[in-house]
Amino acid sequence: MITFKTQTNVLFPNREKGPFNPIKLKSLDWSVTYDNTAKIASVLFRGIGRALTIWEGADYDKAGQFTDDDVEARVVKLLGIKSKDIA
Numbered sequence: 001m002i003t004f005k006t007q008t009n010v011l012f013p014n015r016e017k018g019p020f021n022p023i024k025l026k027s028l029d030w031s032v033t034y035d036n037t038a039k040i041a042s043v044l045f046r047g048i049g050r051a052l053t054i055w056e057g058a059d060y061d062k063a064g065q066f067t068d069d070d071v072e073a074r075v076v077k078l079l080g081i082k083s084k085d086i087a
Contacts, residue, residue, distance in 0.1 A: 001029040002072065003087045010079055012050045023048060032071055034060075041066070043075060052078060 009022035030043035032054075039060040044051045054074045055063045063070065076083070 001027060002076070002081065003027045004085050005087045006085075008081075008085050010081065012045070012048075012052065012079065020050070028075070030071075030075065041071075043071065054078060 004026055007024045007026050010025050010028065011022045012020045014020050025048075029046045031046065032041060032043050034041040039057050040053060041055045041060060041063070042051050042053045052075070054071065055066070063074075066074075075081075076086075
């Protein structure tokens with residue numbers, strides 16, 4: 001879970017149609033799903049109904065046995081969240 005210092009605009013990607021409109025959030029929480037056979041890991045953001053693939057294919061293999069901290073770092077990177085915005 002990420003808690004922001006102040007309400008922050010977060011832009012969630014949408015593979016099919018480009019990005020969604022930004023959403024103002026005070027925090028961001030998710031659940032992780034993964035499939036070793038398909039080599040894909042995703043997060044479903046709670047309360048906003050958005051999902052994000054965080055590792056897939058070769059990147060999934062490189063991630064190995066990922067931790068909660070690894071997932072948070074990947075979410076921050078993929079969503080372009082600035083560390084100065086995180087409480």
